[in-house]
Amino acid sequence: MDSSWLGRAVRGLAGYVALAGGTVLIVITTTTVVSIIGRILIPLGLKPIPGDVEIVQAGMLFAILCFLPWAHLTRGHAIVAILTDRFPTRFNAFLEFLMDVLMLAVALFIIWRFQAGLFDKIGNRESSFILRYPIWWSYAAGLIGLGTFVIVAAYCAVRSGRNAFSANPVRPLSEMGE
Amino acid sequence: MTFNIALGLLSFPVLLLLIFLRMPIGLAMLIVGVVGNFLITKSWNPSLSMFKSLTYSTFSSYSFSVVPLFLLMGQFAALGGVSTSLFNAAASWLGHRKGGVAMAAVGACAGFGAICGSSLATAATMGQIALPELRKHGYSGALATGTLAAGGTLGILIPPSVILVIYAILTEQNIAKLFLSAMIPGILAAIGYIITIAIVVRLRPHEAGQPYPRVPYAQRFIRLLQIWPVLVVFFLVIGGIYLGWFTPTEAAAIGAAGTGIIALFNRGLTRRVFVDSILKMASATAMIFLIILGAAALNNFLALSQLPQAAASFVSGQGYNPWVVLTLILLLYLILGCFMDSLSMILLTVPVVFPIVTALDFGLPPEEVAIWFGILIVMVVEVGLITPPVGMNLFVINAMSKGTPLSQTYRGVLPFVVSDIVRTTILVAFPAITLFLMRLLY
Numbered sequence: 001m002d003s004s005w006l007g008r009a010v011r012g013l014a015g016y017v018a019l020a021g022g023t024v025l026i027v028i029t030t031t032t033v034v035s036i037i038g039r040i041l042i043p044l045g046l047k048p049i050p051g052d053v054e055i056v057q058a059g060m061l062f063a064i065l066c067f068l069p070w071a072h073l074t075r076g077h078a079i080v081a082i083l084t085d086r087f088p089t090r091f092n093a094f095l096e097f098l099m100d101v102l103m104l105a106v107a108l109f110i111i112w113r114f115q116a117g118l119f120d121k122i123g124n125r126e127s128s129f130i131l132r133y134p135i136w137w138s139y140a141a142g143l144i145g146l147g148t149f150v151i152v153a154a155y156c157a158v159r160s161g162r163n164a165f166s167a168n169p170v171r172p173l174s175e176m177g178e
Numbered sequence: 179m180t181f182n183i184a185l186g187l188l189s190f191p192v193l194l195l196l197i198f199l200r201m202p203i204g205l206a207m208l209i210v211g212v213v214g215n216f217l218i219t220k221s222w223n224p225s226l227s228m229f230k231s232l233t234y235s236t237f238s239s240y241s242f243s244v245v246p247l248f249l250l251m252g253q254f255a256a257l258g259g260v261s262t263s264l265f266n267a268a269a270s271w272l273g274h275r276k277g278g279v280a281m282a283a284v285g286a287c288a289g290f291g292a293i294c295g296s297s298l299a300t301a302a303t304m305g306q307i308a309l310p311e312l313r314k315h316g317y318s319g320a321l322a323t324g325t326l327a328a329g330g331t332l333g334i335l336i337p338p339s340v341i342l343v344i345y346a347i348l349t350e351q352n353i354a355k356l357f358l359s360a361m362i363p364g365i366l367a368a369i370g371y372i373i374t375i376a377i378v379v380r381l382r383p384h385e386a387g388q389p390y391p392r393v394p395y396a397q398r399f400i401r402l403l404q405i406w407p408v409l410v411v412f413f414l415v416i417g418g419i420y421l422g423w424f425t426p427t428e429a430a431a432i433g434a435a436g437t438g439i440i441a442l443f444n445r446g447l448t449r450r451v452f453v454d455s456i457l458k459m460a461s462a463t464a465m466i467f468l469i470i471l472g473a474a475a476l477n478n479f480l481a482l483s484q485l486p487q488a489a490a491s492f493v494s495g496q497g498y499n500p501w502v503v504l505t506l507i508l509l510l511y512l513i514l515g516c517f518m519d520s521l522s523m524i525l526l527t528v529p530v531v532f533p534i535v536t537a538l539d540f541g542l543p544p545e546e547v548a549i550w551f552g553i554l555i556v557m558v559v560e561v562g563l564i565t566p567p568v569g570m571n572l573f574v575i576n577a578m579s580k581g582t583p584l585s586q587t588y589r590g591v592l593p594f595v596v597s598d599i600v601r602t603t604i605l606v607a608f609p610a611i612t613l614f615l616m617r618l619l620y
Contacts, residue, residue, distance in 0.1 A: 015457065018461075019456060019460075021460060022456035022459065025459075026250075029434050029435055030435070033431055036431075036432065053240055056240060057238040058238065060243040061234060061237045063463075064237045064463060067464035067467075070460050070461055070464065071460065071465050076462070076464060077202035077203070077205070078202065078203045078465055078519045078522055079197075079200045080518060082198075082567055083199075084200045096200070099201050099202065102205060113226060114234070117229075117230035120230060139234065142233075142237075
């Protein structure tokens, strides 16, 4: 783990963003359960929460985008290291750097197209079917997770780049997780 | 036309090469998908406009929202202390037999699989309870770790199951029918593992340790009653989907709330543990959804290349024996499973393999083929979790058992792999076993 101020700051950012996503996921869970109870108790005069499906969809988008930076930072993505484990440390460190650069490129690509989508939705004023909230709100909220993803991906690329070109590179993890 | 199909074919070795150079699997699928799309359409514009909405539509999909909720359910279940009561219940029924502590571990894994849709969580949770018991009673490290690594795979097989959900979405099959059809194979798997243990401890008596003392029947039923929260959650989730009370997403939300409440009552939910389990769930969710996003881009390219249709019509047009084709496909999964994780394999291969299999004539209606194949495929990719050299369950359990070399775990799990292969062969030969509950109840 990187204990410099930058390392701690990025880790803290990714952690809190992931927890924000987790909180939204729990809100979704609760909303869904309350809505079901309302639906079961229609005879008693209760009713389901209108647009519960749309709340799930909007919340899920936000939550998953918030999870991406944490998974990347803590090396949570599935990789196959069986072959490269046989290669020298520097080669592995270099591959990790290369993959981190590509992840950064893809993160930038995704956020670039995502904001284009955002402006499309602002332009065409599309809104959700039942709750009638503008779709661009979902897009705008998603920028929190995606923006953090770009920051984390840039940090990871720098981190693994410094490792790959240092005198004594550290061997990257071969399996998932920290 | 043929150029496009060739391109589609070529994308698989390229993809595997990238993956074997430790590129994250989701990233590799996304990049190959976008580049492949460019090579076919000679323009970046289709990808550029697709990604305006693809991230949004994939991550806000209502059907996929079941995945994080099932993961949350599993994380909460792991905290709830239900694992202890499950193990005690299983031990009171099986513990006095030869190899009984290991059999109890399998029984407890099966019970835990009923409220947890992931193998790693099942292996890790039951490992915490059962490994110390096994070692205390003198079981060998090989048998102890092998049992738990194999038992963990029951988490995927016994519904709810994250992998089955993903298969259902990819192939547009009914989740309730898939869950129902997974029940008998799941129970057969547990019985198969128990028989495996019975055989191993007779062939190699020094591997087994002391059994538990026999427990009177009254006591056994009391222990069984103590697992009622598990039963309530299981029947609400699976029964609720089957009876049409809930959509799968709603059922998963109820499951997550249910196991969350159990964890609260058992005081498993301290602030730290809670934050930790949320972060674990976050990481697992992001991993899955990056792969799903990559698979969406890749499948868009594959559909453009027309490879899936071409492959399906080629295979069915050649008049190959369908059973031989099926066996070859399952063998391919077994081999791939030695290196790759189960979810990536499903997302990577199903779009091509599924049209091939459904184009073959097994003398069954198309829907039954789809369901039966789904169960078979989940079963063989789950074997991948316990086959050396790369089996995540083996690593997880081995890391928990201090003083057991990985080579011992590799040796200990082999009898269970044999049991898996025997079971899969039986289920391939007799589709009626898998389809029995579905035919009965629908």
